[in-house]
Amino acid sequence: MQGRTFGAHRHVDTTTAKIWSLSRSHGLLPIHSVLLGHDGSMTNLLELISRCEVALRTLKQSVVPCPSEVADLLAVDVGEPVNERDITIVRNQDGSPLLYARSYTPLSRLKPAFKADLMRADIPIGEIMQRHRIEARREILDVGYLSSDPRLEELLACPGPYLWRTYNIITQGKPLITVKEYFSTSLR
């Protein structure tokens, strides 16, 4: 969200401009632009769009040394312990997957109660934040388009194309979580 000016000479940020460009070049729907660029809770958005309750399925969760490409995003040292979580969000009704995401959280920035929720149960991040009444802001870092990908085809039970976005959730001035999300353009 850098690069904005205010008042009469306001400009949209670079991520929004990139989404417009993707949208034009790939014929995306307005709902796809929203899924890529909104700065609210993704779980909430998926429930609004799909008109049904959704659930989180944890595929993998472990504490790992922070990889270098993630350390930059989180502003921590490479190798610092981070919680790595791979999840899908699925429709409650039939278990069909809507979204796949991988997130990283530095253990040093987690309060105990939040940490317990994040590491124990299948609870979406947005809900953990609601539960603990955490005030935050989401900063969309990048977005993209993938015409095909065998692993996503399996995870999302759906052929391409796919859209992805990366964003940080920032609390108390520091990134608490960095997330990369993937979903199919059949989501609408």
Place this chain on the structure above:
Amino acid sequence: MQGRTFGAHRHVDTTTAKIWSLSRSHGLLPIHSVLLGHDGSMTNLLELISRCEVALRTLKQSVVPCPSEVADLLAVDVGEPVNERDITIVRNQDGSPLLYARSYTPLSRLKPAFKADLMRADIPIGEIMQRHRIEARREILDVGYLSSDPRLEELLACPGPYLWRTYNIITQGKPLITVKEYFSTSLR
């Protein structure tokens, strides 16, 4: 967002359930549900959907004694000075209105720099918050459907039906702003 439980017996909040119900009974599109129920920046969402820059036009802005129905929402005393702001968000290209909103902010909760931005210029709240890197959460309070309304027809330059929502922006545990927004179902 009250009323949620977690884990296997998770339930959606009452606002989301109300949006599903409105959506079914009035044949709304997924994008309408998102506009009603998302908890991110509305200006950002309007730019994503309309694929163009938007601008804020202040119709009226004044400090007034807090009305009783607003005092409850903001958790302040009736009569306490609040900033009342009536705005439209318009497409930059042609000036056509996308949304009309009225907001109330208790002066006692405004930091000086934020106050200057809110009271001086045509800057959307989401952008003021970005500018000052304010961490917050949005709590959707209620949503509704209006088949027609002469004042909205004038303000939005568009016949009904309309959708509306009320929400609070909460920082440091207290409502900083309460907002009521109206838009036409032709927004898609």
